[in-house]
Amino acid sequence: MNKIFNFFRNMRWKLFLSYFILVLFNISLLGFLFYLFTMGHFMSTRESYLETASDYFVKFVTANMENDGQLIGTSKFFLRQNWEKMDYELIVYDRSNLIIADSRSLDEQMGIFSMNSKGDEKILSVLKTGRPLCWKIKKDSSNFIYYACPIFFETKIIGAVKIGMTTDDFNALFDIFKDYFLITFILSLIAALGLAFIFVRNIMKPVMKIRDIASEISQGKFESRVNYDAMDELGDLSRTINKMAEDLNKLEETRNLFLANISHELKTPLTIIKGFALTMEGDPEIREDQKHFLETINKEADRLTRLVNELLELSRLKTKKTVMKIAPFDVKEIIEDVVFNMQTKADKFNCTISCSCPDKLPLVPIDPDKIHEVFINLIDNAIKYSQGHKEKPEVKVFVETTEKELVVKVSDNGPGIPQADLDLIFEKFFRSGSRSQKIEGVGLGLSIVKEIVNAHNGKIYAESTEGQGCTFVVKLPLQQPKK
Ligand SMILES: Nc1ncnc2c1ncn2[C@@H]1O[C@H](COP(=O)(O)OP(=O)(O)OP(=O)(O)O)[C@@H](O)[C@H]1O
Ligand SMILES: [Mg+2]
Structure with a gap:
């Protein structure tokens, strides 16, 4: 369990994960924005198409009317003339929001409309405000876009026209796009992950080298050096660590040399002290208390000799002067x-x-x-x-x-x-x-x-x-x- 935790804490994983999240985020954002812009573009193209069609209708009926009572007749006439080339549905409403002509209910004689059917809320608003409206709805699992605008005769609103078209062709296009996007998404993610892996490994290799050498130096192996000489920040760090190790090494050498010299210099006087103490101890005329002093001198001289010998051995080991007979x-x-x-x-x-x-x-x-x-x-x-x-x-x-x-x-x-x-x-x-x-x-x-x-x-x-x-x-x- 601890191993797993340590793995997630390590820098390689963190770098890899952040790179991965960045790539994932970027690709998703790109896909989303692409979808949003193209869908928006498609919709506005369709909206202006409907607007042009309704304009055309309004201009036609108002040009062919002598009074406002002729709206039904001219609308019917328009539909009869145009219905074969119309790729949209067109519904005409009178002033009281009742359908008076509908391209969907044209029969073979092209004359009978579903009169008196109720209009809708949006048309009510168009009739009231005189402002055109555009909206989208979903009907029987198909998507539609509608555009409605008022019909003016002189300065009076005498009705409204609503033109609608399906947007399913866009959606079909987007379904294909979605498939392509998914494939591109997966492929670029795999490529990005592969690159992230190589990138993170290349960055972390010298970092780990530096870490290992720094740990060796901290354990007293001052002769260790980082072998990374690139002209980047990690190269600077390596050079600083190497310089530090060199200084520490010099300091350690000076210290060892000092200890070795001192110990060596102490050896001769110690031998002399010990020699004289032993000689004096052997004197038969020596007093009991003097004997005791000499014993103490001897004991302390022994202790000092041991210390000096250990120091000498240590400095020899440290300066690698001791040859190991392996x-x-x-x-x-x-x-x-x-x-x-x-x-x-x-x-x-x-x-x-x-x-x-x-x-x-x-x-x-x-x-x-x-x-x-x-x-x-x-x-x-x-x-x-x-x-x-x-x-x-x-x-x-x-x-x-x-x-x-x-x-x-x-x-x-x-x-x-x-x-x-x-x-x-x-x-x-x-x-x-x-x-x-x-x-x-x-x-x-x-x-x-x-x-x-x-x-x-x-x-x-x-x-x-x-x-x-x-x-x-x-x-x-x-x-x-x-x-
Ligand atoms: N087995 C042990 N139990 C408890 N403490 C220990 C033990 N071994 C070492 N130590 C501690 O580590 C210190 C360093 O030990 P080290 O052997 O280097 O020095 P020393 O025994 O004091 O002197 P000498 O140079 O004579 O060996 C000791 O002073 C002691 O405090
Ligand atoms: Mg000891």
């Missing part, structure tokens, strides 16, 4: 070795370590010493940060393989890590929560682990439910990409 290796062997090595520390904290691993694992291309260091760090963290949280601290190592990866999970039942810190713990010197500060450590272990896993083209991340413990997931590719 060869196919059985990770199970490494894990069993690490579990064995960590047993003494686990016993000290009353912690049990268990390992669930398939009997046979595929050989994975790794640097065994570095991967050994990864699991030492993870299991060391799991033991030391779980201490005192539950009565029975447990560390579980779970190994499985998927189609492309070897997955190792190291989980504990300690206090866990707050959700907001799950990404930050891989940053150097970051230590999560006040509880960690009381536990020995400098905050470099996971940064080194991440660099090692990255150097194997693998992935590492942490999952945790606070108060319940946490799980570190390491994924190593079964095959290294070919260079």
Whole structure:
């Protein structure tokens, strides 16, 4: 369900949909306007035809009348003369809205009209106002257009004439047009959709490339670059991102160089301090309190040495100065070795370590010493940060393989890590929560682990439910990409 929602939220779909709606709207509007204009044009042509016909009739009858009582006679005469060439119906009304001549009821003798039939409302209005009217109606599933105008004799309205014609010929034409329109509509929609698909794909391709590279940069891969150099806005964005990555890379290099130099410079004085402290400790004449001071100096010197070594290792990994000795290796062997090595520390904290691993694992291309260091760090963290949280601290190592990866999970039942810190713990010197500060450590272990896993083209991340413990997931590719 979530996947479906995400699909509809993605830019490609939104662009495609808006393009689709635009095309649909445009074609429909075009069809509708075309229908409206042509229908309007047809109707007004027909209306002026009827108007001309009624004009002709009115002129004929008024020219052949000597007084207003002759309207019936002249109308009949007109119909007799013209009915064969008339393609319209013509009805004549007298002043009181009664039909006095009707082209539809002409019999063979052409003389008998349905006299005294009632007129209609429209004619009443024409007779009253003296203004012509035009209207359309539907009769027995046929469409008609009518035009009615008054008949004046001198200045007096003596009746009205109504001329009507079917518009079914237009409708038949429009039915054909509708079919053509539908076919054109579907074809242009398909063509527009195809074009929209190509257009959206071409636009979104560089956008997605930029997104992926930006995400890589945000994960610390500052050497990633967007390979899109067009002279458009996306090209500008790519160049800006590349420039930003370059600056970040330079900054990171300077930082690493600084750390490496400092660490290196600290190494010699530390060795000297430690050497002198050890020599003094061996002096038999030394007082008890002085011995204690020297022990502290020794311990702190050890701690500093460890920090300096970790910093040096990290900067070497970051600047890719560490050469990975990658060869196919059985990770199970490494894990069993690490579990064995960590047993003494686990016993000290009353912690049990268990390992669930398939009997046979595929050989994975790794640097065994570095991967050994990864699991030492993870299991060391799991033991030391779980201490005192539950009565029975447990560390579980779970190994499985998927189609492309070897997955190792190291989980504990300690206090866990707050959700907001799950990404930050891989940053150097970051230590999560006040509880960690009381536990020995400098905050470099996971940064080194991440660099090692990255150097194997693998992935590492942490999952945790606070108060319940946490799980570190390491994924190593079964095959290294070919260079
Ligand atoms: N299993 C764990 N349970 C709870 N918190 C953890 C766990 N593993 C790591 N953390 C948190 O992540 C922080 C970073 O761990 P990291 O291993 O990088 O440093 P560290 O253990 O403090 O020092 P060191 O450099 O000696 O390893 C720790 O300080 C701790 O707050
Ligand atoms: Mg650690």
